Every structure is written in structure tokens, then in C-alpha cells.
Amino acid sequence: MSALDDLLTCLRFASVSTDSKFNADTRACAEWLVSKLTGMGLTTTLHETPGHPVIVAKNKHLEGRRTVLLYGHYDVQPVEPLAEWLSPPFEPTIRDGRIYCRGATDNKGQLIAHVSGLAETLAEHGDLPVNLTLLFEGEEEIGSPNLKPFLQAHREELACDLVAISDTGMVAEGVGTFTYGLRGIACMEVKVHGPTIDLHSGIFGGAVANPATMAARLVGTLHDAEGRVLIPGFYDGVRDLQDWERTSWKDLGDGEAETLALTGAPALFGEAGYTERECRWARPTAEVNGIGGGYQGEGSKTVIPRESFFKLSFRLVPGQNPERILDLAEAYLRAQAPKSVRLEIKRGHTGSSYLMDPHSPYGLAAQRALQATFGGQIALIREGGSIPIVQAFKDVLGADTLLLGLALPDCQAHAPNENFPIANLEAGIRLNQALLRELAI
Amino acid sequence: MSALDDLLTCLRFASVSTDSKFNADTRACAEWLVSKLTGMGLTTTLHETPGHPVIVAKNKHLEGRRTVLLYGHYDVQPVEPLAEWLSPPFEPTIRDGRIYCRGATDNKGQLIAHVSGLAETLAEHGDLPVNLTLLFEGEEEIGSPNLKPFLQAHREELACDLVAISDTGMVAEGVGTFTYGLRGIACMEVKVHGPTIDLHSGIFGGAVANPATMAARLVGTLHDAEGRVLIPGFYDGVRDLQDWERTSWKDLGDGEAETLALTGAPALFGEAGYTERECRWARPTAEVNGIGGGYQGEGSKTVIPRESFFKLSFRLVPGQNPERILDLAEAYLRAQAPKSVRLEIKRGHTGSSYLMDPHSPYGLAAQRALQATFGGQIALIREGGSIPIVQAFKDVLGADTLLLGLALPDCQAHAPNENFPIANLEAGIRLNQALLRELAI
Numbered sequence: 001m002s003a004l005d006d007l008l009t010c011l012r013f014a015s016v017s018t019d020s021k022f023n024a025d026t027r028a029c030a031e032w033l034v035s036k037l038t039g040m041g042l043t044t045t046l047h048e049t050p051g052h053p054v055i056v057a058k059n060k061h062l063e064g065r066r067t068v069l070l071y072g073h074y075d076v077q078p079v080e081p082l083a084e085w086l087s088p089p090f091e092p093t094i095r096d097g098r099i100y101c102r103g104a105t106d107n108k109g110q111l112i113a114h115v116s117g118l119a120e121t122l123a124e125h126g127d128l129p130v131n132l133t134l135l136f137e138g139e140e141e142i143g144s145p146n147l148k149p150f151l152q153a154h155r156e157e158l159a160c161d162l163v164a165i166s167d168t169g170m171v172a173e174g175v176g177t178f179t180y181g182l183r184g185i186a187c188m189e190v191k192v193h194g195p196t197i198d199l200h201s202g203i204f205g206g207a208v209a210n211p212a213t214m215a216a217r218l219v220g221t222l223h224d225a226e227g228r229v230l231i232p233g234f235y236d237g238v239r240d241l242q243d244w245e246r247t248s249w250k251d252l253g254d255g256e257a258e259t260l261a262l263t264g265a266p267a268l269f270g271e272a273g274y275t276e277r278e279c280r281w282a283r284p285t286a287e288v289n290g291i292g293g294g295y296q297g298e299g300s301k302t303v304i305p306r307e308s309f310f311k312l313s314f315r316l317v318p319g320q321n322p323e324r325i326l327d328l329a330e331a332y333l334r335a336q337a338p339k340s341v342r343l344e345i346k347r348g349h350t351g352s353s354y355l356m357d358p359h360s361p362y363g364l365a366a367q368r369a370l371q372a373t374f375g376g377q378i379a380l381i382r383e384g385g386s387i388p389i390v391q392a393f394k395d396v397l398g399a400d401t402l403l404l405g406l407a408l409p410d411c412q413a414h415a416p417n418e419n420f421p422i423a424n425l426e427a428g429i430r431l432n433q434a435l436l437r438e439l440a441i
Numbered sequence: 442m443s444a445l446d447d448l449l450t451c452l453r454f455a456s457v458s459t460d461s462k463f464n465a466d467t468r469a470c471a472e473w474l475v476s477k478l479t480g481m482g483l484t485t486t487l488h489e490t491p492g493h494p495v496i497v498a499k500n501k502h503l504e505g506r507r508t509v510l511l512y513g514h515y516d517v518q519p520v521e522p523l524a525e526w527l528s529p530p531f532e533p534t535i536r537d538g539r540i541y542c543r544g545a546t547d548n549k550g551q552l553i554a555h556v557s558g559l560a561e562t563l564a565e566h567g568d569l570p571v572n573l574t575l576l577f578e579g580e581e582e583i584g585s586p587n588l589k590p591f592l593q594a595h596r597e598e599l600a601c602d603l604v605a606i607s608d609t610g611m612v613a614e615g616v617g618t619f620t621y622g623l624r625g626i627a628c629m630e631v632k633v634h635g636p637t638i639d640l641h642s643g644i645f646g647g648a649v650a651n652p653a654t655m656a657a658r659l660v661g662t663l664h665d666a667e668g669r670v671l672i673p674g675f676y677d678g679v680r681d682l683q684d685w686e687r688t689s690w691k692d693l694g695d696g697e698a699e700t701l702a703l704t705g706a707p708a709l710f711g712e713a714g715y716t717e718r719e720c721r722w723a724r725p726t727a728e729v730n731g732i733g734g735g736y737q738g739e740g741s742k743t744v745i746p747r748e749s750f751f752k753l754s755f756r757l758v759p760g761q762n763p764e765r766i767l768d769l770a771e772a773y774l775r776a777q778a779p780k781s782v783r784l785e786i787k788r789g790h791t792g793s794s795y796l797m798d799p800h801s802p803y804g805l806a807a808q809r810a811l812q813a814t815f816g817g818q819i820a821l822i823r824e825g826g827s828i829p830i831v832q833a834f835k836d837v838l839g840a841d842t843l844l845l846g847l848a849l850p851d852c853q854a855h856a857p858n859e860n861f862p863i864a865n866l867e868a869g870i871r872l873n874q875a876l877l878r879e880l881a882i
Contacts, residue, residue: 207720288654
């Protein structure tokens, strides 16, 4: 089918946004999308930004129709650790009805499902039932640094009644899932500097601070033994879970067994007093995404490294401000560090958490579209991931966002062997068509 | 001069013993030494071992002479971080009277000084004043795993009255230094396993243990805030410093200022109640030589890594048994780890600490040789580094070891830009000759 061919083509671009050595591949992916959308009859523009390009495409907007902005991203996560991929990460490979490739589920599979739904409708009817604006960016995996300024600069051109995004998950195969909340994010990298040179750990060990030890000690001050974050003020203002949410999430079945099976972790570990779903969807975290320092090779090297680092990301929930969390974290880490090391703290991207009312008119329209596509009971969930741009749509365009995800729990987003079921590509095409029908006035 | 030429030749061999990709260079270095020693008229044998070869060379041993075993090692540390070298690590480069190259001071410069001293004496007199056995190995930097078995297997052939080694430091330029004690060592690598795959930190963060965080937390349990090791039993039996040692070390001048200048550390950091020299020379430590896990590249990657590691080495002092320390450390770390991660602990090399009486007859002979070479007051010190084989010489051959180091504090052993002064090469030649004269009966 042509949707599958399009997806395979799109996947072959190694559009890793965080690493500048993939800049040419990322641009090639954007240019391919522009040519695809133009070919469908949409008025399509590639907009330069200080980073990767933004693509905007529109049908002819008519008075009296609802305007829907459909957002997606064509950039992908890095592929490391490369050795764990069963097939090359940028060579899409089909096994057991799933397409394996970096970006298969996050976000190219879901993006191409919508594009293909639109292409079918346009081919059949010559137009769409709504005024549609497509907005595709290439910097979602690095926190969309240029998209909010872009929205601000193109506020008129992008004006819409609401936004729809497929970049989230389904609770299980075949279960239509409406995501009404997301966690926010705030990233920081901490470098711990000690001596100006690597030192012999025999000659100097015992008299100078070891930056690797000190980095570890700093990380060790972030949580109590049960995983609760110890940064003073971290939980201030955090919105409590509502009773209907706790009940409805319990009804989704045994999340603990599923998470154990999906992760292969020896045991679960999380904040006391919350179920694992509540921990993942509605409680904030502090995670180490990378730590390093000293000798990394085979065998031993008896060295005191001159520096060490750790990369942190905080997942945030309604009531927490990302910049304030970084302020608190930085102040706390600096207060914990002894004067025998020097901290260098670099702030990374941030994004607000998001929450909408699933029982609002647009929320109900989304649920009807999911019902038409998947049948059965629709799951109402929040998600632990972050799509910072959702808050920007609210702030700049004044629009709520419908999150209608197509990823399954075992699609391995961000991990080796990322994959996307062909069935979900097909369902996504129908979902796109049902959604636009439901939103037509 | 021919000694300098010989040293430059020896330095060009990239004899990194810990990394098997340098095996051919390490062997080539051994073979060059065999040919050099044979050419000097010594009976020289290259002995195969399960690892890198051992070289034994002798003059003709005569009844009634003292037998001296001179030990050295031709292997070197890895060169990482490569970017910090001002000249290529295996291309010896002379700047301001110093030879810059990996191994320049540890141990090739000191080894070649002795070889050159012997060569001169042999050329001039046709023999040496003692029965000499040279024993050079290629595994000192990985803990000499095959040398103790070699000593045991060749106990008769290696029988000697005493051992001499130049593989330690001088307290300052031109100050003859006799080292009468060394710290021991015990290494271990700890891997922390969590989920079976890298996880999206948004989707799963908060419900599973993060192996990078847990590795850091484990490291964080090793010390109190002042650097004292918290492993129960770690300090049991540790021999107290003697009053004459504390006094004599204080007389060496301001160690704190020197260590700050040498290391460039923002401040010193060490166990309360001990001077920095006491911390480095006579107190045990637990150091992280390497830590790693998760994303190591540019930018951020919001991942929970499936595993993380840290490499530990303990420096030990008289009264501590290396194997027992590893037992205690392993039990402690396993007790600290939550059941949400799995620890994999691999033990590395160990070596006992060493202590001899500097006022014994051989100790006094060594001091006279140093006096003849350098003049002035001779410094009596212990060192923080480890030469595990020194204990093996005591255990297997029943011989004490004289440690007559030629390294200056800023020779950067184990670090980038390792170097050795040409003046110390020349002094080492004279020291070799003076020592053999002093030890002749």
C-alpha cells in the first residue's frame, strides 16, 4: 500500500535532531515531506528556523468551517546503544506485522498515518471536511526550542479552533485511548570538576575529592530510599489526583504486571502511596539519563578523573513550573557540593505539563472518533511523557489539544528496536478520517 | 647519549597491558629489551606466561657475592583521555629537558636508567660488583597476575638477598628519597542491572528503578561527608602511624600547598585528623576510577538506561587484607542495593601493602647510595601507590625491597603528558652504580 511505502521512505532518513552530524539527513526528511504534501494538493511551505525546518501545509481554508491544526514531528531520538538493534536502526525491517526502525512509532508512523488519511480523503473528495493546517517540526526530541517562537511569529497563519496530535500511546492493542494529560519536563546537565588533570589514585587518593565519587554523591542526595525527590520545594503546588482518575485508572487492569513484563525490571520501584500508573502519569520524577567519568574501557585504570558528569531530567506535573524546578535543583545541588569540587550546571530544555477536560465538547468528539475507529470502551488516561508544545498551543494559539495516540506499550519508543504495527498505521488512517468528520460543523 | 636513545626507543612501543589490542606492541617491547640485555653480555631469557612475557637477565653469579634482584616493568597505563596530550602519547617528545611520553616515568625511564647504569659498568669493568638478576615484567599496571606464580615456579633461579626497584617518587627535584612503605590495592567493578531494555524516562519514569541513579546511590554509601569509608570493618586492624613518621613527614615542608599546586584541585579533601601526606601515604581509601551509564553524547536523551557501572579501587595499608576488604565491600554493596536492581560484581586485581624498616642495614645502604647520588638530606617516606609484587618478593623470595624512586611529583604518572626529566635519567644511572657498590660485600 502507498501509506506503507511512504512510511518506509520517511523512516530511512536518519533525522536525529540532537546530533549535528545528522543535520543533512534531518533536512532531507523535511524536504521529502514537503514534496509529499505538495503532491497531495496542499499548499506547503518549508520554514527555516535557527535549527531544523518547520513545515506548514494547508488545504484551502473556507469561511464557516472549523479549523484544525494537526501537529507531528519528523525528528527522532539517537539510536545508541547500537549493538542492541536486531536490524539496522535506519533500515526499516518488517517482522511479524511490525515495522522496526528508529522513529517507527515516535513519531513517523503516527505522522504518516495522518498524512495518508488526508491523502485518501483528498483523492476521493477533492477536499477535507475542515480547514486543516499541518504543522510538522524537526526538534521535538530536543524540546522544540524554535517552535514556540515560530507559533508566536505565525500566530495568524496558524490560528485554529483546536489541535490534534498522535504522539502518545494506547493502553493496549485495539483499545482506543484518549490522553487528556501529559507530564512536563526540565533538563539539566551537571559537570563536576576537581583536579585540572587526571590523577594517579595511589599517589593522590585520600587527599583530594574524586569528581566521579562526588557526582555520584550528588545524585545520591536527589531521592530518599523510596524514590521521593528530596529537593526542597519540589512538590510545592503539585495538583492532587482526582478520585475519578484513580478509579478509572484502576479499571484499566493490572498495570504492575504489564510494566514488569514490558521493562523486564527485577521489581517495580516508586513513590509510596501511589500505584505504578499514578507514579508514571501523575507524579513528578528526577531521573539520571546519563552519568559518566573516568575510565570507561576494559579492565581497570587506577585514576582519579578530573571531571565527571550527570544528565538529569525532571518529569513534572500540573502545579510545577519547569524553570522554578531547575532553580530549586541547581540551588540544592550547589548547596550539597563540597568546596573541593566545582560544579558547572547547564540547563537544557523545559516544557510544561498539560491537562484538559476529557468531558469537554472537543474531548467527547475525540472519544467518538476513537470509538468509530476501534470500537469498545475508550480509555481515558494521562501519560508520563512530555510534549511541551501542547502547552505552547494553549498559550499562543489559545487552543486545546486532542491526544489520540497510536503507539502500543511495547513499541520501544526511544529504545533499541523501536517498532510500529502495520495494523496501527491502518487504524491511524481511519482515525484521521473519523476525527475530521467528527470535528466538521 | 646512548641511554637517552635507548629510552626513546623503548617509549615508542605502545605497551598498554590492560588492553588486548596492544598485545603485539607489548611483546615487541619485551623482545627489544631481551635483545638490548643480551647485547650487554647478560644471559637473558624471555619467559612466556598466560599473559605478557617476563624477562630474566643475569650476569655470571659467583660464590661469596651478594645477590641483588632488580625489578622493573615495561608495560604502561592506557593513554585516555587522548585529547589532553600535547604531543602524541607514544611519540617521545623532549620539551624543557623532559621527555614526554606514556611510560616515560612509569616505569620505562627508571628501568632504562638502571639498564644504562649496568651497561656502563659492564663496558668499563667487564662485570658488576654483585650477582645481579634483572626481572622485568609486562603486567604491573594490571596487578601482576602472573608474576607471583612465576616467582614461585622460579624460586631457585630468582633467589636473592634483596630486591631493588625504581618505580616510586622523589619528594622534590634533587632530593634523594627512600620509600619504606606502600599502600596495597583491591579492585572491583560493579554493574547495576535494571530493566532489560533502555526505557523512555517519560513513559516509565517513577515506576522502575533507574540503574544510573542506583549506581550513584551505591557509590554515595561508600563514604561519609568527610571521606571516611563507611564499609563496616574497613578500618579493622589498620596500623597506626608512628610518632617518628608523623614528625619526619611534617619536616618535609608544606605538603598541602604542593598537592594543591600539582593537582589544581579547588581544595583538598580528606579524612579528618590526618595531614594530607598521612592521608595519601598511610590511610586507606575507596576511589571510583570510572562510572558510566546511559546517554554519553551531546545534548539530552530522555532515557532510563538498562544498566550502569562503576569501577572501584581500594588503597590499603598495613593491617588490611585485600581479599577481606573485597568481601566486606561486596557484602556492604549488596546489602545497600534495593531489590529493584541486580548487582553483578567482578573482582579485579589485589595487592598487599608493604612496610620495611628504613633503619635496617639494607635500608641504610640504600640511603648511602642516595646520598652519594643526590647529596643533602635523604627523605624517608611511604607512598600511596601500590607495587603488589613487593609483598610477593617478601613472601616467596624472603627478600626485602629497596624502593629508590626517580619520579618527580609533576611527572604525571598515569595521566596525560606523562614525562621524565633527562636529569633524572642521568641521576638514575649514577644511583644504579652507587647502589651496587654499597651492596657489594
